Amino acid sequence: MTKIRAFDHVDTWVFDLDNTLYPHHVNLWQQVDQRIGEFIGAYLKVSPEQARFIQKDYYRRYGTSMRGMMTEHGVHADDYLAYVHQIDHSPLEPNPAMGAAIAKLPGRKLILTNGSTDHAGAVLNRLGLAAHFEAVFDIIAAELEPKPAPQTYHKFLRDHSVDPARAAMFEDLARNLVVPHQLGMTTVLVVPDGTREVVREDWELEGRDDPYVDHVTDDLTWFLQELVQNS
Template sequence: MTQEIFKKKNVWLFDLDNTVYSPETKIFDQIDKRMKTFISKKLKISQESAFKIQKLYYKKYGTTLFGLMKNYNFEPNEFLEFVHNVDLDNLKKSSKLFKLIELLPGKKIIYTNGDHKYAERVLTALGIENLFDEIFDIKKSRYIPKPKIKPFREFLECKKIKTQDCVYFEDLEENLKSAYKIGITTIHIHNEKKPKIKPFIDFRFKTIINALDMINNSINN
């Protein structure tokens, strides 16, 4: 696949955490710790036991929340409110990020396992909240998380968006795999020094800025 393909694309799908912002900001690390604390308090278990449940459910179900809802009938709003109550001071506005996203032709959509309120906070902290046409969050997916793709595919069909028109930016390989299967062009935003070649990853970049720079250059040249 060559960079020429981007001239044919008009729908840009962005994961949120560790994709539109760098993992170096440690925002998701805060969320991770708050999940452990929430589980520990709710189930009255040790932090160590809570951590094991958290990671087991994440691996098995795609999100810790889905596992808690399935196995303990947790109320999702309480969980989401607690875990996303994090400090976003490490997120800084970037005029370059704003410009590069703004230049993309067509629709821009956030696709996240987080909730709408948190996504809006993050986008506002980055100064890019007005650039997106939609936020497809965990509530809109009926709490069925990535990498399961069915709810998002239904959303695209409802909006009359063709998967072959889409490009998806994401830091987690598993989520890209399911998107690739339905015909979406995939871009892996990664920190790995020597990433392995995967057939479901079309392009790789260290940062979202690098990816957007290349895409806009490809479209305009």
């Protein structure tokens, strides 16, 4: 049996953004999801049903619907990102308990997201977490190649001088932990708490028992509090 990796050696803490730093049941991403469908429908001049099918097909095959639209239809990333991230961030509430726990983690804290820096900034500001993170590595920094593309992780590690053997990665999609685990990172999958409805595809909620997932939590604030308390 594969040994579960611990945290005692970790000095760099890498967090995904959406559905990781805030609970799944906030369903903030549902707004983005809806606007992606609107963008695809308008751009391709197809029905909402056709747009939805294309959106989810590209998401699964390319990592993001945007990457699929760029590859298959020549969409410009700037136009796409500007439209889909025009959302209401007010459902997010400050999380001082999480902020206090993140502040106590030893070492650096970074964001690795398939979203944009503008969206990340809005989310972090609403959560009251912006001051705790050294940098955001977004889809533009990734040269528009989303997770789980291996080159995205390699570029992130290079750009921020991160030793993966001394890093931990927190994610809500198990497939985005495959490469980090292969590179030597300790991996944490953040799942819904099961008490409230979440708007996710079935496959997005899979993978909690996969060998590249070292830890699973449905309460990231509690998990981080336990980490710092026991360190």
